[in-house]
Amino acid sequence: MIEIKTFEQAEDLKHPRRVLKYVLLFCTSGEITLSVDENEYVITKNSVLTITSGQIHFIKNSNNATGFVLEFTYDFFCKNDNDIELIFHNSLFCHFAMNEVIKVDDDKLVVDALQLIQQEIAQKPYQYLISIHSRIQLILIEINRSKIKLGEEIYKPDALFLHFLEAIRGNFDKNLSVNEIANLIGTTEAKLNELSKLHCNKTAQNIIFGLVISEAKRLFTYEKLSVKETAYALGFNDPFYFSNFFKKHTNISPKSYKEKVVQL
Numbered sequence: 001m002i003e004i005k006t007f008e009q010a011e012d013l014k015h016p017r018r019v020l021k022y023v024l025l026f027c028t029s030g031e032i033t034l035s036v037d038e039n040e041y042v043i044t045k046n047s048v049l050t051i052t053s054g055q056i057h058f059i060k061n062s063n064n065a066t067g068f069v070l071e072f073t074y075d076f077f078c079k080n081d082n083d084i085e086l087i088f089h090n091s092l093f094c095h096f097a098m099n100e101v102i103k104v105d106d107d108k109l110v111v112d113a114l115q116l117i118q119q120e121i122a123q124k125p126y127q128y129l130i131s132i133h134s135r136i137q138l139i140l141i142e143i144n145r146s147k148i149k150l151g152e153e154i155y156k157p158d159a160l161f162l163h164f165l166e167a168i169r170g171n172f173d174k175n176l177s178v179n180e181i182a183n184l185i186g187t188t189e190a191k192l193n194e195l196s197k198l199h200c201n202k203t204a205q206n207i208i209f210g211l212v213i214s215e216a217k218r219l220f221t222y223e224k225l226s227v228k229e230t231a232y233a234l235g236f237n238d239p240f241y242f243s244n245f246f247k248k249h250t251n252i253s254p255k256s257y258k259e260k261v262v263q264l
Helices: 081-087 107-123 128-149 159-169 178-184 189-200 204-221 227-233 239-250 254-263
Strands: 002-006 022-036 039-044 047-051 057-072 101-103
Touching: 002 107, 022 107, 039 047, 039 057, 039 101, 057 107, 057 128, 081 128, 081 159, 101 128, 107 128, 159 178, 159 189, 159 204, 178 189, 178 204, 189 204, 204 227, 204 239, 204 254, 227 239, 227 254, 239 254
Parallel strands: none
Antiparallel strands: 002 057, 022 039, 022 047, 022 057, 047 101
16 A cells, blocks of 8 residues: 655565556665666656556666655545546656656655655554655655746646546456446546547547557566467457557567567
8 A cells, every 4th residue: 555665675676576556766865777667767866756557667777876665556645636636747657658757856855754654654653644645745746846847837637537547557458448438437438538639639549559558568578478368468359459459559560579578
């Protein structure tokens, strides 16, 4: 549900891993290189990197780096629409592999909040989970403020759109249509297309396709699944159809992609 550790304690981050939690890394000194899906990010002092639930990540190199790794589940943090919108505000925990390193302005606020979260988890005082939730809110707000000060355009997502993205991620094995997902989250296909166009300039169906392709790549590289196994894991009844689908959206066959990844 909620966990915090120092870089030194994060033994599990030394190897590729995948967790269904939202992960925030804050560097307090030195420099650390992190691999996330197919990209690399260098985090320096007073900088933060957020990783979306399900992304493959690991520490590739550390140059005397110290810092914190905060992990929490969607269910723990997202109690209402305001929480959902905050966690994705300015694309902090983005579903579309748009991770970025952000230099934090008020590093003391972030460090103090992380240390207090550490203390609350260890001691478990009365209503400590409520306290931790509030401190995560403060951290995310400070990261957003720091990003805006850099001249970034403010991006405020719609909670319903984020429910749509989470519904896709939580139902890959069912290969749901836009209409089926709309029914699942209590809206209409037209509304999902409207929001998808607004937030990503894509149709809802193309957003599903993009997230399915990202998931397929993770299953190839991290789970080491075969093309056939990946097809079934993503709800495709016909592996041949899945192969054509993958090639259409990536311009490379699944087999060639797997061979390319093995060589890296």
